Amino acid sequence: MTGKFITLEGIEGVGKSTGMDFLRRRLQARGIDALTTREPGGTPLAEAIRSLVVEAGEETMPALCETLLMFAARAAHLANRIRPALGAGRWVLCDRFSDATYAYQGGGRGIPAERIRALHDWVHAGLDPDLTLLLDAPVAVGLARASERGGNRASDRFERERQEFFERVRAVYLDIARAEPARVCVIDAGRPQPEVQAALGAAVDRLLA
Ligand code: TMP
Secondary structure, three states: OOOOEEEEEOOOOOOHHHHHHHHHHHHHHOOOOOEEEEOOOOOHHHHHHHHHHHOOOOOOOOHHHHHHHHHHHHHHHHHHHHHHHHHOOOOEEEEOOHHHHHHHHHHHOOOOHHHHHHHHHHHHOOOOOOEEEEEEOOHHHHHHHHHHHHOOOOOOOOOOOOHHHHHHHHHHHHHHHHHOOOOEEEEEOOOOHHHHHHHHHHHHHHHHO
16 A cells, blocks of 8 residues: 555644654554654754744744745655655655645745745645644633643744734634645544544544545
8 A cells, every 4th residue: 555644733732742642553553654753844954944943043033934944844854754755655644744834824924825835836746645634722722731731941933922823823724624625634622632532543544444
């Protein structure tokens, strides 16, 4: 069987890390040793770009610069990790991908969607996820969970944003899901963990069927 490409998306605090862990184990239980990776990042070069774009620095980062860095990291990740794995028949499970750029840089920062679409087409025309799992919860719920988890750790450039920013991010994610229902499966992440995991597992099993 050829490898499938699965991505996991959502705003901060919706349980993506737990979801990734669950999905990896679920696939393993089905005999699939998926490559798990993340964006921005996933290769040494892309992780170096991640540090630039996520960590807060002295200088203001224009939204255009942020958008281009997301796609620069993605180009390295695709060439050096994702495409080779899929080409070898391996499944790939990725924590965030281009939907996050439409949501964060498009919705959050106001970069026009058609600009992002042009970069999307340039960097990975013809290679989109087979399945995207969107963990969705009200922004207040996600942010409360994220701040509990954050403890005393310094917040990154995105975590410093206000609720309105994440409302715009969430709205774009939900728009994408409405526009592409065959690819994007919305999972209500406000429910108890066992129910969220049952929904994640069912979506993956449909892909296997
Ligand atoms: P993470 O905390 O889920 O690993 O992601 C790091 C941050 O990067 C997160 O706040 C969302 C942001 N991000 C974007 O703004 N655009 C993108 O395209 C991606 C992949 C992530």
